[in-house]
Amino acid sequence: MEDTDLSQGWLPLLDHLDRQVSSGRLSPDTATLSDLMSIYQxxxxxxxxxxxxxxxxxxxxxxxxxxxxTPVTAGTAFAACSISKHVAAFGALRLVQDGVLDLDTDVGEYLTSWHLLDLEGRQPGVTVRQLLAHTAGLSDTWYRGYAADNAPSLLQVLEGSGPTTTPPVRSTLLPGSRFRYSGSHYSVLQQLMVDATGAPFDDLMQTLVLEPMAMTDSSFDQGFPHRRPDLVARGHHGGGTGVPGGWRAQPETAAAGMWSTPTDLLRLDLEIARAASANSKLLDRDLATEMWTPQIPGGTYGLGTEVVERVGRRRFGHTGLNVGYTCFSYVWPDSGFAVAAMTNSEDGWELLVSIRAAADRRYATTITAAPLGDVTGRYLLHDDYPIDIAVTNGQLTFSAPAQQPVALLAGPDGHYQHPGLDLEVWFPQANDQPRTLELRQEGVTQIATPATRQPD
Known part of the structure; x- marks a missing residue:
């Protein structure tokens, strides 16, 4: 295990955070964490x-x-924002494990207090799995929260009634056809878990997740920050302006209402990593593996979990943004390390991505470059966009439609750089599957799959 003294490893990293993280490699443009906090207020x-x-x-x-x-300490709780979904998913899968829920059963079998309808008032066929994976096609919604004395109930949120500021939750896309991230999926999941068990959601999560994992500084109860105001970080808008009242209430607690600390969030991701290795008493291996298995081919989201699944660059977890707060929590399962970070600012994401990039460089395992002959051939980025990889004079050449072939520049870890473009490519292979070609441009990764025939 590396990092035998984590503080000695991380204190220098936080003094040299990369501000240009898209390449995945350390650039000369670095700043200290304190500098970034000052720059982004x-x-x-x-x-x-x-x-x-x-x-x-x-x-x-x-x-x-x-x-x-009042200093930020390890016991200071922040809004966990959308990491709430990640934790709620773990609780839902514990109910699946106990036979209370089934991943592939229609949600109508469990919902009794409210019923999911489409825009014409019909009941669509939506499963628990689709709610967890954001593939149910429900209303596109981001929850901004409410003043504590004017927050609707969850049922009012689902119905779009009372003081609710978001539209009614409805089925608007063909269920199971595509991924669309939306908090509405987890509002339905929250009501479903309550109806299926008869327990209030915050009590349910306390029993299923927080108590078994000793997450003592965490809660889904919206009264939690009011009971410990000296141990709660107040939220801030961009520019450092404080959120009136300090924070907003989130009746959509499964989607965005959890309070937590980075230490508690680590406990969850590390437990999922243990479970995926069959070393957890809380969740079995198959369900843990489902959490970080993309539910749409080529996708980046499992069951309540954001997934980066490239050979030698695997990590899973979740990010979050609420009014006044930003955060992330990830584990690198191949190295066994996890990192979580939380801020009390909407502008915190710029420094969080630099922290995450440092963790990627430190904990992602090394890619071994494949023999050149193993990666040659035609790959399809789209049906009408083939990319041809060949070997010329001992170098890989890259050919795209209407472009001249170019010799790629070999880099570390089996990566190659286009000499004239902001384009990096590599050739991952998962288990016994054919190699794919992955391209990264401006920090966005695309996947090209092998063509059924070789180039002419």
């Missing part, structure tokens, strides 16, 4: 790094609220 940041062995390092930077001297 982020009052507070909390970070935790851990390993499946149980080793954990934590650090707090800045203050819990702008204009105060």
């Amino acid at each position: 982020v009052p507070g940041v909390s970070i935790a790094v851990g390993h499946v062995s149980g080793q954990v390092w934590t650090a707090g930077y800045g203050v819990a609220a702008g204009g105060t001297s």
